[in-house]
Amino acid sequence: MAASRLRRALVLDLDGVLLDTRPVMRQAWQEVRERHGIDVPFEAYEQHLGRPFGDIMEILGLTEADRLHETYAEASRRGCELARPFKGVEAVLHAFAAADWLLGVVTSKPLDRAAPLLARLGCPFAAVRTPSGPGRGKKPLSFRM
Template identity: 65%
Template sequence: MPPQLRPPASSPATGSKAASDSEAPRSLLLDLDGVLVDTLPVMEIAWHAVQDAHGLDVPFAEYREHLGRPFDVIMECLGLANAEAIHRTYTEASTVAAHLARGFDGITDMLVAVAAAGWSLGVVTSKPLLRAKPLLAELGCTFAAVRGPDGQGRGKPAPDWILLALVDLGADPANATYVGDMAVDQEAACRAGVPYIHAGWGYGRPLGPSSVVADSPRELLHLLGIVTPAAPFVEGGLL
């Protein structure tokens, strides 16, 4: 009988790397506006305040198209000068209307499930941290990294804030996922080498038809491979 052929044995280095990759901690980075929290009513009120205070006729719909970019960049895109004064007005009005912001349905349950699965959580947002952190606190979850315009690096679509958040988490891009809702989020993730999932419940569209899209926070868990217990059966309940 001819001898059986065996595959070549893996070298110790290769085997060690495979084991290390399989055991590497996973990280989930998320955008804030349009992914975790519905702040659109707040933004619309703040923009109307800007229109009134500065005599601008740029409609909110046009401002909304550029969400996800740093505020000063949005002003450049809209061809508006005096960005600093406009930002002050916008910030003041946003702070007053902040109580209108709401976490999206299913978001807190999703975050709890991700954390229970051993993933670390982080946020990458273009919202200044002074206004972002109170909104995150309302979700009742711990975010080990929060990166935005107050720190180092260039804003989205540059990859800097995503990469800095991964440094904060001690995570590798290959073991992370970024969830956003605007094209700039997707571009930033691509440039950072981080897999991207588009939040279909948010404010914008993905870059192309081949993009991975989650239509709900629960579907996001499925795409991440995180299994959650099925809802318990209640005797006499409607099917």
């Protein structure tokens, strides 16, 4: 029986690590503001990035989070071309893939918004974990002390 070959993996976050998605988020938030008459600047929203959208809306004192999130998600999908890989990211990913590493991403984005962004990097990803997909995506953890 042949010994199984061990593979190495590199697992990264998407936003702020592989891609600068801040312009996408800024545009999507602007659309939320315009469509729903909200007077909360992007900078206030941005302070809470990494939390679930509904939690951010609660912190900001905004109601109808589901409607706002629908607008935000729609605008994010349309604006994905504004995202840019950080300098050198594509070369590094391709080097790892060429060295037979498995590449993976864990993100708080749903797969329908993460996939077009990852496609822009031109690399094969062995795993993409999202909160709505199989396994565990990036979700806030609660710790007890």
